[in-house]
Amino acid sequence: MNASADLHADVCVVGGGPAGAACALRLAQLGHDVLLVERAPRGRPHVGESLPPSVLPWLDQLGVRGAVEAAGFLRPRGALVQWDGGLRDSSDEAGGEPGFQVDRARFDALLLEAAGAAGANVLHGISALTPLREAQGVRVPLADGRVVLARWLVQATGRRAGEHAGVRTAALYAYWDGHGIADPRTRVEAGDEAWYWGAPLPNGSFNATVFVDAARCTGMDPVHREAWYRALLAQSRLLAPCLQGRPREAVRVCDATPRQDPQPIDERVLKVGEAAFSIDPLSSQGVQAALRSAWQAAACVHTMAHRPESTALAIAFYREQVHAAAARHARLAGGFHAAAARARGTAFWRARAGAAGTEVRSPPPLPALDALVCLDPTAGWRRVPSLQGPFIVEAEALMHPALEQPMSQLGPWPLARLLSTLREPRPVAELLRVWGAECGDEAAVQMLTLLWRQGIVGSAA
Numbered sequence: 004m005n006a007s008a009d010l011h012a013d014v015c016v017v018g019g020g021p022a023g024a025a026c027a028l029r030l031a032q033l034g035h036d037v038l039l040v041e042r043a044p045r046g047r048p049h050v051g052e053s054l055p056p057s058v059l060p061w062l063d064q065l066g067v068r069g070a071v072e073a074a075g076f077l078r079p080r081g082a083l084v085q086w087d088g089g090l091r092d093s094s095d096e097a098g099g100e101p102g103f104q105v106d107r108a109r110f111d112a113l114l115l116e117a118a119g120a121a122g123a124n125v126l127h128g129i130s131a132l133t134p135l136r137e138a139q140g141v142r143v144p145l146a147d148g149r150v151v152l153a154r155w156l157v158q159a160t161g162r163r164a165g166e167h168a169g170v171r172t173a174a175l176y177a178y179w180d181g182h183g184i185a186d187p188r189t190r191v192e193a194g195d196e197a198w199y200w201g202a203p204l205p206n207g208s209f210n211a212t213v214f215v216d217a218a219r220c221t222g223m224d225p226v227h228r229e230a231w232y233r234a235l236l237a238q239s240r241l242l243a244p245c246l247q248g249r250p251r252e253a254v255r256v257c258d259a260t261p262r263q264d265p266q267p268i269d270e271r272v273l274k275v276g277e278a279a280f281s282i283d284p285l286s287s288q289g290v291q292a293a294l295r296s297a298w299q300a301a302a303c304v305h306t307m308a309h310r311p312e313s314t315a316l317a318i319a320f321y322r323e324q325v326h327a328a329a330a331r332h333a334r335l336a337g338g339f340h341a342a343a344a345r346a347r348g349t350a351f352w353r354a355r356a357g358a359a360g361t362e363v364r365s366p367p368p369l370p371a372l373d374a375l376v377c378l379d380p381t382a383g384w385r386r387v388p389s390l391q392g393p394f395i396v397e398a399e400a401l402m403h404p405a406l407e408q409p410m411s412q413l414g415p416w417p418l419a420r421l422l423s424t425l426r427e428p429r430p431v432a433e434l435l436r437v438w439g440a441e442c443g444d445e446a447a448v449q450m451l452t453l454l455w456r457q458g459i460v461g462s463a464a
Contacts, residue, residue, distance in 0.1 A: 008149050012038035012124070014304055015143050015153035017131040019043065021290050022276025023159030024114035025297035028065055030157075031121035033305050033393050038151055040143070044128040045112060052202055052210060053189050053287040054103040054110075060446045061294040064415045067117045074113060077104035077205055079187040085240055086193045086339065087346040099445050104187065104202050110290075134272075141271050155271055155304050159297075162262050162277040169261035169283060169333065170354050173220045175232045176212035176255055181248030184209055189287070190241040193343040196351045197235050200284065201242045211236060211245045214284065216351060220256055229254045259284050261336075263329045268321040270307070270314060273300045280329040283336035292328060298415065299324050299390060306395040317395040320388035327408055369455060372432040375463035378425040382459060385409050391417055405457040413450050416442055421450065428463035 016027045019041030027039040062068035080101040081093040103110075119125045130146040134156055143151040184203060192199040201211045213235045220228065232254045236242050260281075267279040276293035303317040337356065344356035370376055382403045389398035389411035399419040400409035412418055424437050431451070438447035454460040 010038060010124075010149055010151045012036050012151060012153045013308065014038070014155045014157060015040065015131075015141065015151045016123075016157040016159060017134075017143065018159030018161065018276075018278070019115050019125070019127075020111055020159060020161065020276060020293065021114060022278070022293035022297045023157065024111060024118050025061075025065055025294045026157050026159065026275050026301050027123040027125070028067075028114065028118040028121050029298055029301035030304060031118060031123040032066075033301065035304070035308070037118070037123040038153070039115070039118060039123055039125045040129055040131045040145065040151070041115065041125065041127050042130040052105050052107050052110075052204060054105055054290055055287055056100055056102045056445070057288070057449060058102060058291040058294065059100060060414045060443070060449075061291060061298065063443065063446075064298065065114075065117070065294065067114060070113050070117065071103065071105075071110065074105075074109060075205055076106070076110070077187050077203065078102070079104060079189065082189040082191055083186070083241060084191045086191065087342040090240070099448055104189065104204065106204055106206065136271060155273065155307070157300060157304070158272060158274045158278045159276050160278050162258060162260075162281040166263060166265060169336075171217035172214055172259040172283075173217040174212050174214050174257050174259040174284070175220070175228065175235070176210060176257075177232070177250040177252070178204070178208040178210055179245040179248045179250055180208055182209040182211075182245045183247050184244050191285075192239055192241045193347065193352075194235070194238055195347055195349045198285070198343070199236075199239045199242050200287075201245070208251060209245055209248075211242045213239075213242075214259055217258070217260065225253055228256065261329070261333065263325070267325045268300070268303065268318050270318070273303060273321065275300045279325050282329070282332035285336045285339055286332055288332065292332065295328070295414075296325065302390050302393055302395055305393045310394060313395060316388045316397065320390065320395045323388065323408070330407065367456065369452060370431050370462060372430070372435075374431050375428040376425070376431055376434065376455075376460050377428040377463040378422055379403065379459050379461050382422075384419065387411055389417065390415075401459070403457070403459050405459060413453070414442075414446065416446075416450075425460065 013036040014030055016023045016039040019039055027037045030037045062071055078101045084091045084093055115125055132144040135142040140154040141156040187203055190201040197213050197215045199213055203209050236246055261283050263280040264274055267274045275296045279296055282292055303321050306317040307314045340355035344352035382401055384399045385402050386397050387400040387409050388395055391398055398411050400411035401418050402409050410418055435447045
């Protein structure tokens with residue numbers, strides 16, 4: 004191959020989903036020469052369109068919230084849930100701003116457009132082949148014959164590798180027209196041998212997804228798969244109305260098994276999003292997890308580029324973050340699995356309840372605005388690798404009985420700085436005002452809610 008055809012970049016990002024696009028965007032914002040390779044021509048359809056309100060701080064940090072809000076996506080408040088008892092409407096529990104119900108192809112395209120506007124070179128419709136390591140970086144051959152030469156490679160290629168971190172699960176899904184469901188809220192339901200997720204999209208269609216044991220799908224031909232999918236929908240209280248309509252295309256199947264790569268980073272290659280770890284889709288936090296890992300990986304690359312003496316610190320940070328995030332999501336999903344197992348008692352749910360997690364308990368009520376709160380006296384501090392600004396450094400991290408490991412950040416913000424405002428008891432309203440000035444009012448409420456429910460912040464009375 005002629006060397007003149009080579010493409011050069013500081014960082015080559017392979018994969019243009021949320022994780023790859025967000026990482027390329029952040030790296031370009033930090034001044035790096037970034038080339039992103041995406042095999043799809045323009046955006047790619049993807050099951051799972053719910054973005055919870057907790058994604059908003061990450062959209063703010065990336066500078067794309069305005070574009071997402073202007074895209075016309077649905078913004079329902081709350082969800083309809085049929086899980087371990089009667090039908091529950093979570094709308095009354097959903098305070099603050101709502102999240103989004105997005106068309107994933109359009110959402111991913113928005114992130115790619117933002118990356119390009121920030122200076123990243125985005126190549127659409129080209130596949131990347133197996134990368135090769137070299138002394139000073141990585142060679143990434145492309146299907147069109149060109150080669151990308153980069154100092155670092157960010158792999159954002161989805162859940163194709165890694166070790167199973169949960170019971171093998173498959174998602175059967177289709178998009179329905181004429182479904183007769185006018186309510187814009189997400190629908191979640193537990194069945195005896197499956198669980199259901201559904202949501203309307205801005206184009207008027209409805210995504211009805213059924214999660215089943217992967218073994219039952221293996222070798223099933225499309226005709227029998229569609230018949231089984233329809234039979235499962237007929238058993239759902241919340242998604243059965245789809246059967247009044249017609250699917251836009253054949254029923255699709257994809258892997259939905261949680262996975263984790265034991266080596267998500269080294270001196271040259273970083274894996275982000277589902278290439279690093281994938282979570283149980285029950286949480287509807289896959290996109291949020293992808294954006295978080297992208298932001299952290301970008302900081303690791305930036306640190307290795309500008310502070311090479313901190314390379315080992317950056318690697319340790321990212322490995323710990325991937326492990327902690329995967330464990331946290333597994334505990335969350337496991338609690339819901341256990342609740343369904345108690346209500347249903349079937350082998351499907353017993354297997355999942357035993358995979359991970361603890362029982363989900365009702366959170367304590369939040370304190371009144373005039374109530375005095377303080378940091379729990381059992382909290383302590385320890386120095387660990389942490390993200391501060393664009394770099395990975397050693398910083399103070401919180402230790403508490405509610406945490407399995409020290410925590411240095413809450414979302415994008417250093418926890419030590421936030422909790423330094425609680426050296427003395429403060430009224431809730433004053434605390435929210437101080438945090439809101441730094442993080443925004445919505446994020447301040449979310450952070451206090453989380454810390455209160457974990458018992459890290461408690462009553463000073």
